[in-house]
Amino acid sequence: MNIYQKYGLKQIINASGKMTALGGSALNSMVARAMFEAAQDYVDMQELTIKAGKIIAEMTTAEDGCPTVGAAAGIAISTAALIAGKNLTLIERLPYSEGLSNEIIIQKGHLINFGASIAQMIRLGGGRVVEVGQVNHVKKDHILESISEKTAAIFYVKSHHAAKKGMLSTSEIIEIGREKNIPVIIDAAAEEDIKKYIQNGANLVIYSGGKAIGGPTSGFICGEKELVEACRLQYLGVGRAMKVGKEQIMGLIAALEIYYDRVETKQEELQKAKWIVEQFKNIQGITASIIQDEAGREIYRAQLKFDEKKLKISTDEIINKLERGEPSIFIRNYYANLGIISIDPRTLLSGQEKIIVNRIKEILNIQ
Ligand SMILES: *Cc1c(COP(=O)(O)O)cnc(C)c1O
Numbered sequence: 292m293n294i295y296q297k298y299g300l301k302q303i304i305n306a307s308g309k310m311t312a313l314g315g316s317a318l319n320s321m322v323a324r325a326m327f328e329a330a331q332d333y334v335d336m337q338e339l340t341i342k343a344g345k346i347i348a349e350m351t352t353a354e355d356g357c358p359t360v361g362a363a364a365g366i367a368i369s370t371a372a373l374i375a376g377k378n379l380t381l382i383e384r385l386p387y388s389e390g391l392s393n394e395i396i397i398q399k400g401h402l403i404n405f406g407a408s409i410a411q412m413i414r415l416g417g418g419r420v421v422e423v424g425q426v427n428h429v430k431k432d433h434i435l436e437s438i439s440e441k442t443a444a445i446f447y448v449k450s451h452h453a454a455k456k457g458m459l460s461t462s463e464i465i466e467i468g469r470e471k472n473i474p475v476i477i478d479a480a481a482e483e484d485i486k487k488y489i490q491n492g493a494n495l496v497i498y499s500g501g502k503a504i505g506g507p508t509s510g511f512i513c514g515e516k517e518l519v520e521a522c523r524l525q526y527l528g529v530g531r532a533m534k535v536g537k538e539q540i541m542g543l544i545a546a547l548e549i550y551y552d553r554v555e556t557k558q559e560e561l562q563k564a565k566w567i568v569e570q571f572k573n574i575q576g577i578t579a580s581i582i583q584d585e586a587g588r589e590i591y592r593a594q595l596k597f598d599e600k601k602l603k604i605s606t607d608e609i610i611n612k613l614e615r616g617e618p619s620i621f622i623r624n625y626y627a628n629l630g631i632i633s634i635d636p637r638t639l640l641s642g643q644e645k646i647i648v649n650r651i652k653e654i655l656n657i658q
Pocket of ligand 1 (some may be wrong): 311361362363364405448450451478479480481498499500501509510618
């Protein structure tokens with residue numbers, strides 16, 4: 292029995308990915324131990340924050356880093372930093388930003404909901420959201436024509452939720468930022484590559500610690516020294532409502548420190564996905580294959596495509612039965628309307644792939 296079941300909560304098998312709704316990441320024991328130890332003693336928080344920044348910088352090749360409680364907090368804090376800078380009076384005045392350079396330019400296809408709204412997180416930091424173009428169509432001119440003396444930054448969202456067509460790329464946005472001397476912030480919350488956007492020249496990049504990085508509920512902003520310093524100072528203002536604890540910071544550090552040692556884990560995950568595919572080979576009505584992540588990250592999942600007529604059951608019903616069973620199994624269901632589900636091996640605990648395969652076979656009445 293796990294700690295959640297002791298409180299009467301249902302057991303979950305998460306095959307859907309690093310979902311906030313299912314608790315983000317299940318921690319590696321080294322990461323959990325770091326948090327356990329951090330929780331039982333005192334530390335100078337300012338010193339810890341600076342040290343965490345140095346480690347974030349090392350791992351991301353940025354000049355400096357600032358730990359946050361999550362990527363959403365990172366959006367609000369980086370916005371605040373670009374509006375108030377290091378001015379204490381302004382820091383204490385946000386999110387009220389009337390009269391300041393407070394405009395944040397964003398392509399319309401990037402105004403997504405990740406569980407909450409990107410635009411709202413920008414407003415929380417005092418930003419006035421300036422949407423440009425249409426949801427499937429943005430040109431360089433749209434951006435150029437929206438730039439004024441009130442522009443604080445251009446905000447770019449790298450996510451599978453964002454529009455896939457018609458948007459300007461990160462490099463195009465970075466180039467415009469450079470040309471016009473306007474900082475570019477990239478929300479790369481769930482991205483695996485934690486160096487790429489810094490190396491491409493983004494001024495600030497935001498990550499979630501609880502997603503690809505596999506840390507606890509946490510996150511960070513990395514980027515140029517002066518801007519990151521301004522980010523840290525926002526903890527005297529709006530950031531205080533997003534206070535990050537010593538345990539989270541230490542968990543994040545531990546997760547970052549083992550981040551590049553995961554080659555073996557990746558291999559194991561791929562093996563798991565392949566094993567699942569193997570179990571559905573030669574079964575009438577099911578096409579099983581390995582597929583790469585829809586946002587192009589180095590993540591491989593087992594995909595099952597159901598022939599609903601042959602199997603005499605709808606994909607929605609299969610998903611429903613998986614979720615309502617005991618344990619409750621959550622698979623990736625973005626393409627359920629096409630009769631497709633996928634199983635993310637990254638979030639499976641030892642042996643859970645077998646439980647999932649057996650349960651699917653049981654639902655479909657196959658041996
Ligand atoms: C998940 C996500 C966030 C929020 O991250 P948290 O760490 O949960 O606060 C922000 N932006 C994008 C694109 C996301 O995918």
